[in-house]
Amino acid sequence: MMTVEDWAVKIAEEVSPEEADxxxxxxxxxxxxxxxxxxxxxxxxxxxxxxxxGELMPMLPVILKALDFAASSILTILASEATGKFLEVxxxxxxxxxxxxxxxxxxxxASAQKTEEPTASQVVYAKLNEVMxxxxxxxxxxxxxxxxxxxxxxxxxxxxxxxxxxATQFLDKLTKKK
Amino acid sequence: xNMVLNDFRQAPAGIPPWMxxxxxxxxxxxxxxxxxxxxxxxxxxxxxxSTERIRSIDPQAERLSFLQYPGFFTENLPGIALFLGxxxxxxxxLRAIYIERRNNLMPSPPIKPLxxxxxxxxxxxxxxxxxxxxxxxxxxxxxxxxxxxxxxxxFSGFVMLWKSDREAAEAVLLxxxxxxxxxDALFMGPGSFLENAVKLTLLFYVLFVALPFILIAIDQKIxxxxxxxKMNAMNREISEIGKSVGLETQPAPSYIPQLVVSIFISIWGxxxxxxxxxxxxxxxxxxxxxxxxxAELNADYFVTNQPRYKAAxxxxxxxxxxxxxx
Numbered sequence: 001m002m003t004v005e006d007w008a009v010k011i012a013e014e015v016s017p018e019e020a021d022x023x024x025x026x027x028x029x030x031x032x033x034x035x036x037x038x039x040x041x042x043x044x045x046x047x048x049x050x051x052x053x054g055e056l057m058p059m060l061p062v063i064l065k066a067l068d069f070a071a072s073s074i075l076t077i078l079a080s081e082a083t084g085k086f087l088e089v090x091x092x093x094x095x096x097x098x099x100x101x102x103x104x105x106x107x108x109x110a111s112a113q114k115t116e117e118p119t120a121s122q123v124v125y126a127k128l129n130e131v132m133x134x135x136x137x138x139x140x141x142x143x144x145x146x147x148x149x150x151x152x153x154x155x156x157x158x159x160x161x162x163x164x165x166x167a168t169q170f171l172d173k174l175t176k177k178k
Numbered sequence: 179x180n181m182v183l184n185d186f187r188q189a190p191a192g193i194p195p196w197m198x199x200x201x202x203x204x205x206x207x208x209x210x211x212x213x214x215x216x217x218x219x220x221x222x223x224x225x226x227x228s229t230e231r232i233r234s235i236d237p238q239a240e241r242l243s244f245l246q247y248p249g250f251f252t253e254n255l256p257g258i259a260l261f262l263g264x265x266x267x268x269x270x271x272l273r274a275i276y277i278e279r280r281n282n283l284m285p286s287p288p289i290k291p292l293x294x295x296x297x298x299x300x301x302x303x304x305x306x307x308x309x310x311x312x313x314x315x316x317x318x319x320x321x322x323x324x325x326x327x328x329x330x331x332x333f334s335g336f337v338m339l340w341k342s343d344r345e346a347a348e349a350v351l352l353x354x355x356x357x358x359x360x361x362d363a364l365f366m367g368p369g370s371f372l373e374n375a376v377k378l379t380l381l382f383y384v385l386f387v388a389l390p391f392i393l394i395a396i397d398q399k400i401x402x403x404x405x406x407x408k409m410n411a412m413n414r415e416i417s418e419i420g421k422s423v424g425l426e427t428q429p430a431p432s433y434i435p436q437l438v439v440s441i442f443i444s445i446w447g448x449x450x451x452x453x454x455x456x457x458x459x460x461x462x463x464x465x466x467x468x469x470x471x472x473a474e475l476n477a478d479y480f481v482t483n484q485p486r487y488k489a490a491x492x493x494x495x496x497x498x499x500x501x502x503x504x
Contacts, residue, residue, distance in 0.1 A: 018341035021289050022312050022334055029313050039282065039313040058315055058334055 002163075004031055007170045008060060014155050016059045023060055030064045031173060041065075057142055063156060064174065066138035071175045073131045074157075078164045078171075085124050087161040094154045131157065192479045196469040197365045201267070204260060211257045222250040242397050245390035252387050252455055256462030259379040263371030267364045274323035277368055283309040283331050291340050295332060298348065303355050306330055312337065320354045320363045328363040330354050345490040349481050353491070356480035362473045372466055379459055387455070388448065395444035402440060406433035 002010070008027030012019040019026075029036035040061035067074070077086050135153040142149070160167035226247075229240045251258070266273050277283070286292040286308055296308050306320070307329040316333030323329050330351070340347040357363055365371060410433050417428070482488045 016338075018338040021291055021341070022337060025287075025312055026334075036313065039311070040315075042314045058338065 002166045002170065004028075004170060004173050007166075008064070011063060011156055011159060012060050014159060015063065015152050019058055019060045022058070026058070026061055027064065030061065030068075031176070059142060059152065062138055062142050063152065066135045066153075067156070067171060068175050069138050070131055070134035071171045073127070073134055074160060075168060075171055077127055077131060078160065078168050080127075082124060083161055083164050086128065087158065089124055089128060090154055090158045090161060094151070094158060128157075192476045193472045195360060195362075195476075196472045197362065197466070200466055200469045201264065201365070204264070208261065211254065211261065214257070215251070215254050218251050218254055222247055225250065238401065242390070242394045245393060248382070248386035249390060252383070252451075253458065255379050255382055255455075256375070256459045259375040259382070260371070260462065260466070262378060263375035266371045266374060270322035270324055270364060273370075274321060274329065277321050277331070278309065281314070281331060281368075282311045283329075284311070286310050286332075287312070289337075291337050292332070295337075295340060295351070298351060299330060299355065302352065303358060306355065306358050308332060318350065318354055319367050320357050321367050322363040325364070328358045330358075343490070343493070345487065346494045349487040349490040350494060352481045352484070352487060353477045356477040357473065359480075360473065360476060362477070366470055366473060372463070372470065376463065383452075383455055388452065391444075391448050391451065395441075395448075398444075399437065399441065403433070403437065406436060409433070 004027045005024035008023035009020055012023040026040055029040055040058075077083065080086070132150070132153055135156070136149055139149045139152055140146075144152075160170075225243075229243045232239050233241075286296060287310070289312075292308070292310065292312075299306050299308055305327055307323065307327070309329050310332045312332075312334050314333050316335050317339070318330055318332050318336045320328050320330045336347065336350070339350065357366065367373075420426075478491060481491050
């Protein structure tokens with residue numbers, strides 16, 4: 001069974017490898033909450049930068065925040081019987097880059113066709129849309145372009161969907177309020 | 179190891195340590211600062227005795243004048259702030275305690291990139307300590323923890339840079355090491371005298387000059403309204419009497435335009451005072467700020483003196499969202 005720290009390392013290795021060493025520390029601080037969590041998002045002391053510009057904004061704390069925000073929607077997907085289908089759609093999206101850079105409504109082509117009885121794939125697309133929109137709300141604060149935000153969200157979703165039981169436990173621990 | 183140290187030892191001297199020169203000159207000039215302070219004190223005494231004379235006639239007049247007393251030292255403010263700020267140089271250990279508490283800095287945990295960073299620091303400057311806050315975003319800066327000792331504060335952004343662009347990270351670290359070697363840490367960085375001087379000056383101005391000015395102006399307007407209203411009523415009465423005996427009279431003027439003009443004059447007074455204060459403050463701070471910039475350029479010069487770091491430093495400097503501070 002993977003711990004929250006293990007998950008953080010796994011996500012960091014895929015999304016931002018230079019953060020992997022610090023990932024356990026950040027995950028622990030995030031789960032602790034309070035001042036420890038605030039510290040992850042603290043403003044850098046502007047006085048302190050001297051002549052050296054260009055802040056490197058860590059991605060993982062923002063991703064953890066996004067997961068916390070989108071947890072309820074992600075848990076619905078993880079609990080569904082069609083996780084395989086979700087994973088397939090996400091993997092396809094990553095590999096063909098079809099959804100990248102399109103802004104909100106990533107999986108719109110399939111979910112837009114409204115019929116009285118939505119098909120199984122329309123349900124999948126609609127749910128993924130909802131999750132992507134929620135993740136995007138936080139991830140966009142990184143100031144990256146939309147294509148990069150999409151890619152981060154999809155990679156994180158793929159990791160979670162590859163291991164639903166562990167991912168469920170991870171999200172439960174992550175969202176536990178302290 | 180020797181090769182690395184020699185690289186530094188063979189580096190040309192660079193820009194002189196202007197900050198030290200400025201501090202010496204400022205200290206030598208302290209009698210003039212205290213002289214100006216005494217003059218302000220005498221002017222304040224003259225003001226107090228004149229208001230006392232006015233108040234002996236009308237006890238309500240100038241009732242808030244005491245709020246203006248600190249404002250008499252506005253001219254001396256930047257000089258006093260720089261003088262007080264220079265005390266941070268005398269107590270580096272206290273400054274270190276304050277900085278470490280404020281930034282939650284602690285010894286490095288056993289993480290590989292931090293071990294590498296510490297090794298790099300040891301190799302170039304054995305006397306420099308490393309403390310970290312790996313939860314907080316940000317880079318690195320150096321602060322003193324003694325007259326000849328300093329600590330480099332490392333934040334998570336720098337560890338990420340160390341992993342993603344080692345050469346650039348080493349260039350940044352060498353920049354800080356250069357500050358330490360030149361003794362700049364005592365003057366610069368968070369909690370340094372200039373940072374404190376600017377903060378103290380602005381805070382003093384707001385609390386003891388701008389705020390009393392506004393309070394006194396409001397008080398004067400409140401005191402002003404009643405007599406104006408009475409005068410207006412009297413004017414109306416006179417006008418009525420004039421009309422009743424068949425005289426042609428002007429309608430009594432409203433007191434509101436007079437009030438508006440007096441408010442405008444007060445605002446104008448505050449604006450001009452603030453502008454004068456800003457000019458004076460800028461004039462006082464421009465030299466130490468220039469000295470600090472010289473120290474920054476010098477630290478860069480140390481790094482670019484080693485050709486393999488030149489491109490890396492330029493790469494870092496050219497990154498967007500740059501904040502150039504003291």
